[in-house]
Amino acid sequence: MVPFDFTYHRPSSIEEAVRLFERLHKQGKTPLYYGGGTEIITLSRLNLAFADAVIDIKHIPECCVLRIEQNELTLGAALSLTSIEEANPFPLLTKTASEVADRTARNQITLGGNVCGQIFYRETVLPLLLADCHVVIAGKDGLKQRSIHEVFQQRMRLEHGEFLVQVKIDLSYVSLPHAHTKRRKQGKVGYPLVTVAAIKKDERLHVAFSGVCPFPFRSKTVEEQLNARHLPIETRISRALQYLPKPILNDTEGSVEYRLFVLMNALSDILIPLEEG
Amino acid sequence: MIKCEILLTVNEESHSIIARQADTLLFVLRNQLGLTGAKPGCLNGDCGACTVLVDKTPIKSCMMLAIEAAEKPITTIEGLCDTPIQRAFIEQFAFQCGYCTPGFLINAYALTKQHPDADDETIQEWLESNICRCTSYQEIEQAVKSVLAKKHEND
Numbered sequence: 056m057v058p059f060d061f062t063y064h065r066p067s068s069i070e071e072a073v074r075l076f077e078r079l080h081k082q083g084k085t086p087l088y089y090g091g092g093t094e095i096i097t098l099s100r101l102n103l104a105f106a107d108a109v110i111d112i113k114h115i116p117e118c119c120v121l122r123i124e125q126n127e128l129t130l131g132a133a134l135s136l137t138s139i140e141e142a143n144p145f146p147l148l149t150k151t152a153s154e155v156a157d158r159t160a161r162n163q164i165t166l167g168g169n170v171c172g173q174i175f176y177r178e179t180v181l182p183l184l185l186a187d188c189h190v191v192i193a194g195k196d197g198l199k200q201r202s203i204h205e206v207f208q209q210r211m212r213l214e215h216g217e218f219l220v221q222v223k224i225d226l227s228y229v230s231l232p233h234a235h236t237k238r239r240k241q242g243k244v245g246y247p248l249v250t251v252a253a254i255k256k257d258e259r260l261h262v263a264f265s266g267v268c269p270f271p272f273r274s275k276t277v278e279e280q281l282n283a284r285h286l287p288i289e290t291r292i293s294r295a296l297q298y299l300p301k302p303i304l305n306d307t308e309g310s311v312e313y314r315l316f317v318l319m320n321a322l323s324d325i326l327i328p329l330e331e332g
Numbered sequence: 333m334i335k336c337e338i339l340l341t342v343n344e345e346s347h348s349i350i351a352r353q354a355d356t357l358l359f360v361l362r363n364q365l366g367l368t369g370a371k372p373g374c375l376n377g378d379c380g381a382c383t384v385l386v387d388k389t390p391i392k393s394c395m396m397l398a399i400e401a402a403e404k405p406i407t408t409i410e411g412l413c414d415t416p417i418q419r420a421f422i423e424q425f426a427f428q429c430g431y432c433t434p435g436f437l438i439n440a441y442a443l444t445k446q447h448p449d450a451d452d453e454t455i456q457e458w459l460e461s462n463i464c465r466c467t468s469y470q471e472i473e474q475a476v477k478s479v480l481a482k483k484h485e486n487d
């Protein structure tokens with residue numbers, strides 16, 4: 056039960072959504088773009104999210120696109136995770152998405168909502184960071200396309216009133232050798248203790264993480280250490296761990312020490328076969 | 333309060349209700365339509381006790397607004413009548429207290445319809461969306477498998 060009232064809006068175009076946001080804001084309201092709504096509804100029950108207007112983007116055609124054209128895969132931000140898994144245009148994204156929440160929840164959770172959400176795991180961003188994808192963002196000045204690395208630093212850095220419309224992935228990335236592992240405190244459903252995703256491109260490993268810090272990340276310095284191939288892999292992994300961004304999570308899921316221990320094993324489990332393969 | 337008229341089609345019956353735009357589908361089904369089969373459990377997307385079908389797809393109704401489901405076909409446990417999966421739950425003793433049963437039945441019903449050839453991995457992936465505090469998991473899995481096996485016998 057949502058403990059406050061909001062108005063629900065269902066625009067059918069990008070322009071209408073942006074105009075609505077501006078208008079509602081000028082009226083002194085706090086609008087939120089609405090994807091699957093799973094986070095907005097569950098966090099508002101706990102008074103951790105608030106909106107007095109929600110703008111549902113699931114009826115905007117550009118946000119529901121799943122298309123391969125001219126060597127590029129385009130995924131709309133309002134696609135549910137299960138619809139992406141079923142179409143399977145990018146196997147590493149399928150693998151990552153299929154380990155988020157549970158299947159019924161993923162019928163609702165959208166790609167955009169997971170990447171832009173407040174809850175900091177945002178696991179589906181990992182393959183997007185590894186594939187150096189581009190994001191299409193709508194705002195009051197129209198559409199812009201940016202590299203994900205420019206816009207996603209720990210979280211999506213969107214300007215007031217902007218929303219994510221699509222992600223665009225160069226097709227040369229989607230079939231690269233890849234690996235993914237998600238380690239939970241217990242069970243097979245739920246948030247990670249650590250998640251690691253990796254691809255191998257031109258003999259170099261690209262590696263991204265969730266659950267290690269209170270944000271997902273891909274780090275140049277960590278990758279440099281992991282790719283220093285004149286050293287044994289165990290040495291590279293222990294060096295890479297020294298360059299992780301801070302802080303390392305220390306919570307009921309696991310202490311810093313335990314997380315680093317699990318991460319070290321997760322890295323050697325997935326990187327050794329990927330490097331040798 | 334921001335209320336409006338919402339048209340819902342539940343179990344093939346049309347309803348016009350006046351509800352808050354922020355009301356969840358679960359709240360409206362139970363409190364406005366008196367359909368108390370979908371259960372409030374965690375209200376947090378974790379347990380699946382509130383599962384219903386929207387457009388034939390299992391949805392946790394505690395995490396969907398009623399207004400989002402307007403004009404889409406909704407099926408609740410009250411809309412399933414003597415289906416093979418319901419019979420299989422009885423035959424296999426797939427419940428104890430029964431609180432999770434409507435959510436499991438709806439999910440398992442959709443699974444058997446959408447994946448008549450479901451393998452063990454698919455069955456596990458779907459059933460993991462629901463929690464049974466009485467731990468009837470093995471019997472629930474057997475019930476699903478018995479329906480899938482009968483489908484094949486009849487093919």
Ligand SMILES: Cc1cc2nc3c(=O)[nH]c(=O)nc-3n(C[C@@H](O)[C@H](O)[C@H](O)COP(=O)(O)OP(=O)(O)OC[C@H]3O[C@@H](n4cnc5c(N)ncnc54)[C@H](O)[C@@H]3O)c2cc1C
Nearest residue numbers: 090091092093094095156165167168169178219245246377
């Ligand atoms: C039971 C459960 C378990 C979960 N487990 C995991 C897990 O293990 N790993 C994981 O990564 N996630 C997990 N999640 C997902 C969770 O972290 C997010 O709540 C969910 O991904 C939000 O998706 P949504 O489409 O419902 O977003 P919404 O609730 O619609 O939106 C979430 C936020 O993103 C904003 N937003 C939505 N779409 C856009 C857009 N296109 N552009 C800009 N802003 C936008 C909204 O304004 C809001 O602030 C889980 C969720 C549940 C319910």
Ligand code: FES
Nearest residue numbers: 373374375380394
């Ligand atoms: S009550 Fe909806 S998932 Fe638990």
Ligand code: FES
Nearest residue numbers: 428430464465466
């Ligand atoms: S039968 Fe009691 S919770 Fe499942």
